[in-house]
Amino acid sequence: MMDILSKIDTKxxxxxxxxxxxxxxxxxxxxxxxxxxxxTHCTAAVLRAKEGVMKVVTCMQENAEDIYAEATQINxxxxxxxxxxxDESDAQDRSAAEEASDAQDRSNVDEASDAQDHGYKxxxxxx
Numbered sequence: 001m002m003d004i005l006s007k008i009d010t011k012x013x014x015x016x017x018x019x020x021x022x023x024x025x026x027x028x029x030x031x032x033x034x035x036x037x038x039x040t041h042c043t044a045a046v047l048r049a050k051e052g053v054m055k056v057v058t059c060m061q062e063n064a065e066d067i068y069a070e071a072t073q074i075n076x077x078x079x080x081x082x083x084x085x086x087d088e089s090d091a092q093d094r095s096a097a098e099e100a101s102d103a104q105d106r107s108n109v110d111e112a113s114d115a116q117d118h119g120y121k122x123x124x125x126x127x
Contacts, residue, residue, distance in 0.1 A: 029035060
């Protein structure tokens with residue numbers, strides 16, 4: 001039996017016993033009324049901090065919504081201005097195209113009358 005006792009490491013056993021002792025004392029301390037008061041006060045402080053953070057978050061969220069609404073309005077105004085510009089540009093392009101077409105028609109009529117004046121026949125497949 002002495003051989004078994006001599007094989008036990010007293011240092012490791014002492015560390016284990018101290019851990020059990022501190023663990024038991026820690027449980028007693030953590031479950032005491034004073035500790036519960038500390039937990040309650042800490043929890044109350046965390047809840048107050050949460051309320052403060054939520055106020056800041058709500059304010060930031062409202063500001064972000066305002067910024068988004070203004071940005072959407074700016075883009076809508078810009079799009080309407082671009083549409084107006086494109087409409088004016090298209091109208092100018094159409095009037096320029098009509099003028100060019102009219103000028104081409106007048107040119108064709110002038111060429112045909114010149115050809116008739118000089119006795120030339122127009123070659124278009126018909127006589």
